[in-house]
Amino acid sequence: MSAEATPLPSEAAAQPAFSTLQRVILPHAGQMDTVPLYVDTGVATGARLSTMDGSADTGRTAKTVVPVSVAAEVAHAEDFISRTSMSVRAGNRVSFATYFNAFPASYWRRWTVLDDVRLAVRTTGTGTVVVYRSNARGSLQRVDSRRVTGPADTLFDLPLAPFGDGGWYWFDLVAGREPLVLEEASWQGRDDGRAPGRITLQITTMNKASFCLDNLRLLADDPAARELLQEILIVDQGTARVADHPDFEAVAAGLTGKLRIIHQDNLGGSGGFSRGMYEAVANGSDYALLLDDDVVIEPESIARLLTFADRCRKPTIVGGHMFDLYNRTVLHTFGEIVNPYRFQPDQPVADQVLGHDLRGSSLRNTAWLHRRVDVDYNGWWMDLIPTRVIREVGLALPVFIKWDDAEYGLRARKAGYPTVSLPGAAVWHVSWIDKDDLVGWQAYFHIRNRLISALIHSPYERGGRVLRESGYADIKHLISMQYYTAAGRAMALEDVLAGPDQLHRILPERIQQIRAMTQEYPDAQLAPDVEQYPAPHMAKPPRRGRGLAAPGYTRLIPWAAKTVVRQLVAPVPPESRERPQAHIAHQDNKWWRISQYDSALVSNAEGTGVSWYQRDRGELRHQLARSAALHAQLLREWPALRRAYQEAAARITSLPAWEQTFAAHTRSELRR
Known part of the structure; x- marks a missing residue:
């Protein structure tokens, strides 16, 4: 593939024909930890792929081999001159095949009116501008290059036609015997004369x-x-x-x-x-x-x-996408869909990595980043x-x-x-990997709103797996001694059954009611210091100290039934009411582990406090019955509820409906 490369005309002549789609930018001063999102100094290997595509009659499938990223040079803070300008040291090579500076060509081809794009690069010094592209499989392809000397304006006109399923454009700068300075660069499109939206x-x-x-x-x-x-x-x-x-x-x-x-x-x-x-x-x-x-x-x-x-x-x-606020080169998610059968958020690409660190594996070395994600x-x-x-x-x-x-x-x-x-x-943004909003007061909103969304949008009879998974989740919470969470989930099911027309009325109320319930459940009460509780002690650890492991798929149902029966029948030892049996870190708080204890201290996801989980046979019996009755009622009434929520959706989301809610709850307004 080739592309036309010609000197950039004078700014006055070029401006009416083209406008900027995406500037090449560099990190703010003081944010050197984000450099891999803007500039790549690693080896330009690309994602190495087998030539077998799995479509032939051989039955063999392609295998992706991701090479180890080897840094050729180190980015120096003093090389970054401004938000749009940097210096490439003599003999060095810098690539802009990065999240913020490569051009996502397949997205522009699929969704916009553009047929081509122009890359304009302004440099000072001697070196080479090399343009690359990738395809949906992540294969790197050299497009064109141009030797530059002194002050130079260089442009490349590049088609978008080859990017049907994925792929990016980017460019590298290679310095000669002296530094090569990037003054500015941008990806441009033909100007249609319209003013930008507001x-x-x-x-x-x-x-x-x-x-x-x-x-x-x-x-x-x-x-x-x-x-x-x-x-x-x-x-x-x-x-x-x-x-x-x-x-x-x-x-x-x-x-x-x-x-x-x-x-x-x-x-x-x-x-x-x-x-x-x-x-x-x-x-x-x-x-x-x-x-x-x-x-x-x-x-x-x-x-x-x-x-x-x-x-x-x-x-x-x-x-836009979300990077981890506390580990700034980690891309938390690259796009999401709703699984229609489970009615849960899902990833649209099978090999997509949740929490991918672009510091360790760059855009060029990560094949799945090149496939367009819809x-x-x-x-x-x-x-x-x-x-x-x-x-x-x-x-x-x-x-x-x-x-x-x-x-x-x-x-x-x-x-x-x-x-x-x-x-x-x-x-x-703070990623939800560092949170646990399926436990505690937010559990109410998770299950209620998931069910409401499924009632409106699920294409399956009675929502596919959504009710079955909800029932399983209740059992897991209850045998984990998370009675507060289970009580909130039960309230959520009752509110779903109450129908759509009360949603505006209860909007500001439920959060207060749910938080007030924390006083009724020990597992909802948080102490900032573990020393506020008695020291954990357990004379006989579960499984004779052999450690705990998740039950296999074939053993899951009998294992869960045995655990429920044990928790319902076996009395809680008096010493477990007086002191916890163990202190369990948040990352170890799995339902199959915590369910083997009668009493335990459990750290929260943020690391700011500890709760004392305590088994209660009466509470378990009451909440299991409540959950079973509510899920049975939802299963029976699903068709009628589905019609009610679908009919009401336009009404309760309308501007006039919200206008009444805003009028009742606005306190003040300030302009500056």
């Missing part, structure tokens, strides 16, 4: 003022990103308000009058994000950009999402939604937290509006 950027927050202000500072320091925003809206649902922070006025002064804060009662993520969507429609914006409050944004992502969305063939929801929804840590979509399909379900983003993506898809998770646009 965005309302909205952050929903709950007592995280410092996080909000940090992101507002990033926007204040980035005029290009700020120029794209019609309004910056903070929906503050907390008691420690952003506007009361001592740094607020100084930060707000840098936002050129675009900042507005709405203080409302705690309506959860669905209530906060729906408010942002509602206000974006009301103020005439073209898009609502939803951001979580506990993220760190890459400001360039705003322009990339907007530029892509403006050029999509039809109105499209365009979201998704059902994008997490609302960063999601750009056209207001045209909002006007047609409505706002979020009034479900407080959990499943609101997934359900919205499914609802939009039914209306003909796709969702794209766009590589090169991202935030850093």
Whole structure:
């Protein structure tokens, strides 16, 4: 494959024909831990693949061999001149085959009106610009190269036709005997003459003022990103308000009058994000950009999402990916779908890695990153939604937290509006690997909202496996002595059975009721210091000290039945009521392990506290019966509930329905 390479015409002549799709950017000063997301100094080996593709009659399948990444040079902080400029040391080679700087060609080919792309590179010094591409299997292919000397403007016109299923473009810089300086580079598309759409950027927050202000500072320091925003809206649902922070006025002064804060009662993520969507429609914006409050944004992502969305063939929801806030080169997820039979979030590509570290295996060395990933929804840590979509399909379900983003993506898809998770646009966020929101007060929202979403969208009779898995989950929680979690899940099933028309009314109430229940259950009460409990002691460890292991598939049902019977029948030893038998770390708190104890201290996921789990035969008996009765009722009433929720979905997500909820729960408004 070849590409045309010609000198860049004068800026005045080129500007009317082409506009920037994606700038090449470099990390902010002080964020050298993120360099592998911007620049790759490793060997340009690519993903080595077998020539067997598995489609021949031989029956043999392709085998992917990922080579060990060997660093050729080390990136030096002093080589980064600005956000768009860096120096390549004499004799060295730097590749821009990275998450933030490679061009995701297959996404542009599939979803936008573009047929080709132009790479424009401005350099000073002597060296070579080499352009590469990949295919959906991750194979690296050299496209073209150009020798540069002195101040040079070089462009490459590149087709998008070969990228049907995947693949990226990128370029390398190779310095000669002297340093080669990249002044700036960009991926460009033919300008259609339309003005960019206008965005309302909205952050929903709950007592995280410092996080909000940090992101507002990033926007204040980035005029290009700020120029794209019609309004910056903070929906503050907390008691420690952003506007009361001592740094607020100084930060707000840098936002050129675009900042507005709405203080409302705690309506959860669905209530906060729906408010942002509602206000974006009301103020005439073209898009609502939803951001979580506990993220760190890459400001360039705003322009990339907007530029892509403006050029999509039809109105499209365009979201960014999530990197781990505490390990910043770890890509937590590259796109998600909803498994229709289990009705659970799932990965669309079988070999996709959850929590992939781009420091250890770069884009060029990771085959699955080159296949285009088509998704059902994008997490609302960063999601750009056209207001045209909002006007047609409505706002979020009034479900407080959990499943609101997934359900919205499914609802939009039914209306003909796709969702794209766009590589090169991202935030850093605390990953849910470091949380356990299936246990505790959030368990209520997980199961209730999963069932509601399944009632509306599942194509299967009685929701596929969703009720069966819910019943299994209750048993696991109960034999794990997580009685508070099980009680919240039972309340969730009762609320599903109560129907859709009470969801707006209970929106601000349930969280208070669920948290009030913590006083009734020892497993919900957290002590910050393990020394507040008696020291663990167990005279006879389970299985005679041989250790505990998960039961195999064939033994699972009899093992679980035996465990349930033992917990129902065997009395709790008096000494287990007086002191715990063991202290179990969070990562070891598996249902098949904890269920073998009568009493145990268990650390929480955040490492901030410890709870005392205590077996209670009466509570186990009561909650098992309650769970069985509720699941049986749901199974019987599923067809009627399905009709009720599907009929009500448009009504309860409509702008007028939410408008009434906002009016009842708005406390104040502030403009700066």
